[in-house]
Amino acid sequence: MHIPTEPIGSIPRPLALIQAVSSAGDGTDPRLEGLYEEATRDTIEQFAATGSLVITDGEQRKYHNFWTAFPKIRARVAGTSLAAQALGNR
Numbered sequence: 001m002h003i004p005t006e007p008i009g010s011i012p013r014p015l016a017l018i019q020a021v022s023s024a025g026d027g028t029d030p031r032l033e034g035l036y037e038e039a040t041r042d043t044i045e046q047f048a049a050t051g052s053l054v055i056t057d058g059e060q061r062k063y064h065n066f067w068t069a070f071p072k073i074r075a076r077v078a079g080t081s082l083a084a085q086a087l088g089n090r
Contacts, residue, residue: 004071006052006053006054007047007052009047009056009058009059010058010059010062011043011056011059011060013039013060014020014034014035014038014039014042016040017032017035017036017038017060019034020032020035022050027061033039036060039058039060040057040058040060040061043056043058043060044056044057044058053082
């Protein structure tokens with residue numbers, strides 16, 4: 001049985017965009033426009049290249065999702081590191 005699936009929602013952002021938003025402090029900074037356009041264009045091209053029937057922008061401009069996620073990601077990485085250390089010390 002084959003169940004067709006399509007990725008819908010956030011697609012990982014390019015590192016350059018993540019760094020620029022981090023430096024700008026606000027995802028609405030007009031200087032980010034070119035990076036948003038490039039990331040959106042690239043995402044759409046990648047969807048099209050796969051033959052996907054559903055093509056989205058990958059939420060590239062939805063800065064608040066990945067901007068607010070950084071503290072959570074850092075906490076998870078730190079927690080994973082501590083857990084690995086604890087398990088390695090057994």
